[in-house]
Amino acid sequence: MSRRQFMISSCGAANVLMALNAAGAAAGEIGGVFALAPDAAVDPAAAAATLASDDFIFDVQNHAVNPTGPWRRRASGLRLAKSMRGATDAGKAWTAADDELGYLNLLDGEHYVKDVFLDSDTQMAVMSVLSVDHDDEPLPIQDAAAVRALVDRLGSGRRLLLHGKILPNHAGDLDRMEAFKTQWGVSAWKLYTQLPGEGSSGYRLDDEALMTPFVEKSRRLGIDIVCAHKGFRFGSGDPAFATCHDVGRAARLYPDMKFLIYHGGYDKDGIEGPYDPDRAEIGINTLVKSLQDNGIAPNANVYAELGATWRQLMTRPDQAAHAWGKLLKHVGEDNVLWGTDCIWYGSPQDQIQAFRAFQFSESFRERHGYPELTPALKAKIFGLNAARVYKVDVPGTRRRLDRDALSLAREGYLAEADPSFLTYGPKSMAEFRALQRSGH
Template identity: 25%
Template sequence: MLNDLPVIDAVVHAFNFTGANFRNQYGSVFADRITRASMLGPEGFVLDGHDEYRRNWSIDDAARVAFAESQTDLAAYHVLPIMAFRDGACSIEKAVRAKQKWPHRFAFYIGVDAMSGAAALDEMDRQFDMLEGDAVGVKLYPNSWLADEITGWKMDNPEIAFPIFEKARKMGLKAVAIHKALPLGQVELDHYRVDDIDRAAIEFPELNFEIVHGGMAFVEETMFQIRRFPNVYVNLESTSSLLTIRPAQWERVMAQFMQSDGMRKKILWGTGGLMVIHPRAGLEAFQRFRFRQETIEGEGIAQISDDDRRDMLANNFVRMTGIDMAARLAACENDEFSQARRQAGGMLPPFSTAPTASSPQDPAVVKA
């Protein structure tokens, strides 16, 4: 809880950035990029050195950092289809382990490479079955790293994208989360624009589309989308890191996204922890955030309110996915994370629960 407000982190990660997990040359490039970004966090919330990030994070690490070291109550784990890694970077096996241990704490997104064609549809079935149907969405990337050359696709492509959406609709999934606005290395920017989401939102009104990293680029285009389409949301993964490293940019982005009551109900709190930003760092900065008076007057917007925070931190995700937050929170009251915080008299220090790179890890977790 953040000042008695429930917190749902719309994206948490348990990356496997070990060299053994690289499928091709792009794995190292991707791991280095995320590692460098992670080391830009505020003092006290950054690990000591490159090697501390470049390892196989277990789902247990992610859970402890989120639920014992921060105010986060629930979190969405995205299975990642970044096939520059043998396990996609965040594996389905880690999702299964999380479901077995903490089904009340996690919501799950399956993840597939849309450019793998019919195999992607089969993979959706496989992951859905492994989670025993306990999934709320599907995670996609606009690039594919399966071949020697990086290829890309768009959300309005009826041959590549629409079969994925139709499958998601038939499976009863609520959300399609698409990585946008943050190009991953030397790739065409065109695939990271948001314009192609328009047609997807029109053709599949039963699905909700999350612009993951919304606001890192294409702010005005994203603003118009969440204003026009009832089924388009902004996921603040990575964007929330601007709170601590570029606060003026954060304020400009949020001034665009919060221009009306309806738009304020389309924003999902997300950190990308435990690597993109430590979840506690983002939440504490968000708790302090207020629009400056000149921004309020210049943009013609209202000051952020407790109701706005309540919506962004949890209620918007609940409306989008339909999860039973009350039941989940009740199940959290005496679980291992709540007990650990009570015994410690509060949140545990940042990264104190995660092993160092040289620490021994459970072989079963490493294998996952």
């Protein structure tokens, strides 16, 4: 086969993961490893034995944009659009000088369907929102519903669920909640505690003056899922509000609510090591300490999602092992959820294949009490845990999805697959030089 065909095959993926193993070992990082048979690099069956599976994959953090929406016409929205160039795979590879923001077209609903439901093994997903005011939202609720309708036309049954963004520290924002539920059918709320409000640079999940009215209204509307961005600090607001110090107390105050901590509290400005309560200023340690200080046991009402976190750590074996290990040990094996933060990174298939192969080293398991990443545990993380949270009947859903038009389209597509990285990335030395000159 050609080199390009080889690189999109299971053997190509196995080669990349085995190269990462070698690089990690050379750097002395042995806490995590991509466990593959030695002949997986050249034997498709050996590669597929690890990198392919029929797990139910439910991705609880996806994104898309409306490239021509009104958000683009606001100065703040335009700044956001330009920032996506350096923050998304599509933007980094965009070189067309005559259309500076043309990469946004690669992040729309149709590309989303291709990247997530054709180019990956994902079967269900949740469309989330961004850390901006409603007017700057690149995919406001009506556009998110349009993407859901696009997916529904291709598939029978619910494949795509929606978040409703609520800003409790903005006056009157709770008034949006009823329409989000009754008109748009959202399944959960998304909160950004670091996002400034009137007279505040952020808020805490345990701020009873703000959160109690929000929780009471959530209860009346029958939604008990609260997804909170924690970690991955961004430019606006006080970064202290991005930490997880408030999570445990909020979980204790509102025991009937499910708190899904997005990114697991991971902060890329820190280094994930073993849990140390004396080193819990940022990162996953803040989440663990908050739970322990407030008596929140594993597998209670706090959940951890790994969108963008796993992608950041796939090439850092020790940190990856500590991040997964701490969450599984302290948040609970039933409460760790799969998320990828795609479409920002194109198809999530690379993240899926890498996690299928990932294992903790035996020395790390013994030293830190981390569980073995068995097929059964990975199946929970990939989708079964989220299905329980969102009350998805997995056997019934799989029966419907296996027969729908999207599954049939994927079967035909895979015969001549054209993954997005072939479109986004340079395919010749001239294209590579152009990309290099672009500064991205």
